[in-house]
Amino acid sequence: MDAYRSQDTVIYRPIGDDAPEAVALCSYGDIMVSLVDVVPSVQIQRESVIGSRWMHQAARGNAGFQMSFSLTRAFDSYAAARAWGLDAAELLAMFPEGMVxxxxxYHSGIPQRTREYHATLDNVHPLPPTNDQRYxxxxxxxxxxxxxFLTGDAS
Incomplete structure (x- = not known):
């Protein structure tokens, strides 16, 4: 696996009555296994499908973006690394809807483009900790x- 320095910051704010505070999923300069990749996705659907993410898109023009990335965090022990991965995955799984x-x-450490989207979790997966020195x-x-999956008007 290669390692990269993040060129983006992604902040997730869970939606819900008992939702926790916002969490930075990645920050500019973080070590990443794969950089933030955002791919447009347009779906045309004539009939609603119960439980599909299209239901979220219906009021937003049937268009959205698939955002994916893999980030790393360093810890002093295998157990601490494993706990962080499980905790982060649990947070996103328990609050799969939020704002991103x-x-x-970035130029001179300042982002030149900031966008906010409605987000639904497609997948989160912590890999087993490693002591790979490439990171x-x-x-x-x-x-x-x-x-x-990101939808909504760019603001």
């Missing part, structure tokens, strides 16, 4: 793979 603020196109000094690294 995506900041990109940095000797430490245990947890890799977290995240896929979100």
């Amino acid at each position: 603020t995506w900041m990109t196109a 940095g000094a000797t430490a245990f690294w947890c890799v977290l793979e995240i896929q979100l």
Whole structure:
């Protein structure tokens, strides 16, 4: 696996009465296994499908974006790395709907483009911790793979 420095910041704010505070899923300069990738997705559907993500899109022009990335975090122990991955996955799974603020196109440390979208979780998966030194000094690294579906007006 290669390692990259993040060129984006992605902040997730869960929706719900008992939702926790916003969490930065990745920040500019973080070590990433795969950089933030956003691919447009347009769906045309004539009839509603119960439980499909299209239901979220229906009021938003049937268009959205698939955002995916894999980030890493360093820890002193295997157990701490594993716990972080499981905790992050649990948070997203328990609150799969939220708002995403995506900041990109950094120049001199300042994002030149900021967008906010409604987000639904497609997938989150923590990989087993590793002590692969390609990510940095000797430490245990947890890799977290995240896929979100973004809809709504860019604001």
